[in-house]
Amino acid sequence: xxxxxxxxxxxxxxxxxxxxxxxxxxxxxxxxxxxxxxxxxxxxxxxxxxxxxxxxxxxxxxxxxxxxxxxxxxxxxxxxxxxxxxxxxxxxxxxxxxxxxxxxxxxxxxxxxxxxxxxxxxxxxxxxxxxxxxxxxxxxxxxxxxxxxxxxxxxxxxxxxxxxxxxxxxxxxxxxxxxxxxxxxxxxxxxxxxxxxxxxxxxxxxxxxxxxxxxxxxxxxxxxxxxxxxxxxxxxxxxxxxxx
Amino acid sequence: xxxxxxxxxxxxxxxxxxxxxxxxxxxxxxxxxxxxxxxxxxxxxxxxxxxxxxxxxxxxxxxxxxxxxxxxxxxxxxxxxxxxxxxxxxxxxxxxxxxxxxxxxxxxxxxxxxxxxxxxxxxxxxxxxxxxxxxxxxxxxxxxxxxxxxxxxxxxxxxxxxxxxxxxxxxxxxxxxxxxxxxxxxxxxxxxxxxxxxxxxxxxxxxxxxxxxxxxxxxxxxx
Ligand SMILES: Nc1ncnc2c1ncn2[C@@H]1O[C@H](COP(=O)(O)OP(=O)(O)OP(=O)(O)O)[C@@H](O)[C@H]1O
Ligand SMILES: [Mg+2]
Numbered sequence: 001x002x003x004x005x006x007x008x009x010x011x012x013x014x015x016x017x018x019x020x021x022x023x024x025x026x027x028x029x030x031x032x033x034x035x036x037x038x039x040x041x042x043x044x045x046x047x048x049x050x051x052x053x054x055x056x057x058x059x060x061x062x063x064x065x066x067x068x069x070x071x072x073x074x075x076x077x078x079x080x081x082x083x084x085x086x087x088x089x090x091x092x093x094x095x096x097x098x099x100x101x102x103x104x105x106x107x108x109x110x111x112x113x114x115x116x117x118x119x120x121x122x123x124x125x126x127x128x129x130x131x132x133x134x135x136x137x138x139x140x141x142x143x144x145x146x147x148x149x150x151x152x153x154x155x156x157x158x159x160x161x162x163x164x165x166x167x168x169x170x171x172x173x174x175x176x177x178x179x180x181x182x183x184x185x186x187x188x189x190x191x192x193x194x195x196x197x198x199x200x201x202x203x204x205x206x207x208x209x210x211x212x213x214x215x216x217x218x219x220x221x222x223x224x225x226x227x228x229x230x231x232x233x234x235x236x237x238x239x240x241x242x243x244x
Numbered sequence: 245x246x247x248x249x250x251x252x253x254x255x256x257x258x259x260x261x262x263x264x265x266x267x268x269x270x271x272x273x274x275x276x277x278x279x280x281x282x283x284x285x286x287x288x289x290x291x292x293x294x295x296x297x298x299x300x301x302x303x304x305x306x307x308x309x310x311x312x313x314x315x316x317x318x319x320x321x322x323x324x325x326x327x328x329x330x331x332x333x334x335x336x337x338x339x340x341x342x343x344x345x346x347x348x349x350x351x352x353x354x355x356x357x358x359x360x361x362x363x364x365x366x367x368x369x370x371x372x373x374x375x376x377x378x379x380x381x382x383x384x385x386x387x388x389x390x391x392x393x394x395x396x397x398x399x400x401x402x403x404x405x406x407x408x409x410x411x412x413x414x415x416x417x418x419x420x421x422x423x424x425x426x427x428x429x430x431x432x433x434x435x436x437x438x439x440x441x442x443x444x445x446x447x448x449x450x451x452x453x454x455x456x457x458x459x460x461x462x463x464x465x466x467x
Contacts, residue, residue, distance in 0.1 A: 048368045075370045086365035090384050099379055100369035152369060 001025055001061065002047070002078070002156050002189065008055030009042055009211075016042045018211040019056070024189055026155060029182045031198035031219075032191045034208035035237055040191045041083075043208070044160045047189070048080050061155060076104065079149030083161040085141045087133040093120060093144045094129040097151045105152065112151070119147040123177050139170025146177060157181070160191045195241050199223060207234050247427050254422055261418030262439055268414065269401050269443075272336055276343025276400075277393075283344065284351030288377060298348065305345035311406050314338045318410045335407035343400050350392045354385035387458040394451025398444045405440070415439060 002024040009017040016039045024030050032040050045051045047058055049065045058065045063074040087096050097116040101107045107115075120129050123143040133141055142162055149157060159178070163171040175197050182188060182201040192198050198205060198219075205222040207215040215234055221227035228234045283298045305313065318334035321327045329337065358381050366376045408417035419436035423429050 050364055050368065072370055075368060080365070080368045082361065082365060084361060086359075086361040088362050088366070088380055090387070099366070100371060103375050103379065104370035148365075148369070 001059075002187075003059045004043070004047065004056070005058070006056035007043070007046060007053055007058060009039070009046055009051060010054050016211050017046065020208075020211070020213045022206060022213060022216065024156060024187060026187050027185050028203045029186075029188045029190065029201050030204045030206060031202040032189065032206050032208055033193075033195070033198065033237065038208045039211040040208055041160050044080070044158050044189070044191060048078055048158060049075060076152065077154060078156040078158055079152045079154030080158045081142070081145050081149050081160070081162045084165055085133070085138075085145045087141055087144060087148070089133050092130050092132055093125065093136065093147075096133070096144055097148045100148070101151050116147065116151055119150055120144070123147060124173075137170065138166045139173040142166060142170070142174050143177060146174070146181075150181075155187060157186055157188045159188060161193065164193060193241065195238060207231070207237070209233050248425060250422075250426060250428075250431075257418050257422065258415070258435065258439070261413060261415035262443070264413055265401075265404050265415040265440075266443060268332075268335060268339065268407065268412070269404050272339035272343055272404075273397055273400060275336070275340035277347055279340065279344035280347025281351055283348040284355060285377070287348075287352060288355055288381075289373065302345040302348045305342055306349065310338065310342050310403055311409070313342065314406060314410060331407070331411045334410060335404075335412050339400065339404060339407070342403070343396070346396050346400075347393065350389045350396065351385070354389040355381055357388050358384050383458075387455075390451060390455040390458055394448060394455070397451070398447050401444050401447060402440065 002022075004020055004022040007017050007020045008015065020039075020043060022030070022043075032043065034040050042051060046053055047060070047065065049071045053066055060074040060077045063070040063077070065071050065074045088099070091099065094113060094116050097119060098109070098112040101112040101115070102109055117126065117129055120126055123146065125140060125143055125147075128136060128140065133144070136144065142165075145162070162178075163174050166174060171194070175194065178188070178190075179197075179201055188201075190198065190202065202219045205215075205217060205219050205228065206213055207222075207228065215222065215228045215231055217227050222234075223229065223238075229238070283302065286298060287295045314334060317329065317338045318331065321329055321334070362380055363376055366380045371379070404414060405416040408414050408420060411417070415436055419432050423432045426432065
């Protein structure tokens, strides 16, 4: 269970997260929607320990990310895919994937490389294992980014707008992979502007507005007239996103 | 004093002087590289207090003439600490510290040149600060800094000539001695200059070769 309880985060005098509660059960796919600046990335960064909380608690399988001793365990259980890929530019695709399994999980190099190659093959990059990030397209880089996260065998996959730096064709490459992962039972917390895609793959959709989690509903209810759409802000957001 | 012609033995003297210069250069460069890198690592770990002290010392060393530093160590250490280092000891300490200060500056900017996003990614996957330094920062920082380091070392090689003023028998001191004896400054200083030039060229060539190798598997720029 990934648990976010009453989380508060401020930058200076600005409150970016204001008492957020969210629980993700193993096997669930939860999408986070919300307009720009609503705090979605900040929430993800709090969960993977990149930001310090100013209040509340986040636990990943009961490991508290605010406790330095437990953060390492919490981090082993979650894998992050970044909007701008954040690959290591001096390492090949395969080295990007195997670094953490070898260094953190202490897997043998041979085992990590076998698994890395298998992951690359599963996302259609079997022949690009030795390529450097600069030699890959954006969509290919993001597929490497997904493999890098999966190589840690995370219990929870955190994805922050992983397609928003990609053009439509590359976006669909990446979304296809995510859809496969979702139907394969991977637990995902998924920040996105791809409303239709979120609707297809999510079990639940939550809506963040100015640091407050306004709506948290099963997907079908979220998009139902009497459910999420009853919230004026959600209706406004969805109609604006569909127009764009 | 009688002036005399060059003798074959002068070549031996020159070779000895060159040996002293090269030995001092190599020794102080290695110490300077090690110390400067260590200072950079201390700063990376943000060791409280120590980082400020290092930055302050590096500033002092960078912004004052090496000659003044050399006199301070050579005359100051015996006077204040009752520690007679001799000319070679004073030269080693001064040149090492001076190189360290500039290596520190290069190391800091090399570490800072690495994108935060990659470092955050590595941290999120559970790598320790040390593992991030070793696997993510160091290889890229090395490729980044090899050019400036080569330029620094070529310069430090010339700076070693200053130590002749406190009596170290380096290449410049041998040059001065031969000059006084033969009164043929043009010949003496041309030969001495050529030897410095060749040594510097060697350093620059080695640096360029290492740089090519480091950048070979950095066919990655432009991400
Ligand atoms: N390091 C920081 N320092 C100061 N303010 C920050 C920092 N990071 C984020 N913020 C602010 O926090 C707010 C929420 O930012 P966040 O990146 O979480 O939004 P978001 O929902 O991810 O937006 P987007 O959809 O544009 O990615 C914004 O107002 C942003 O300016
Ligand atoms: Mg964001």
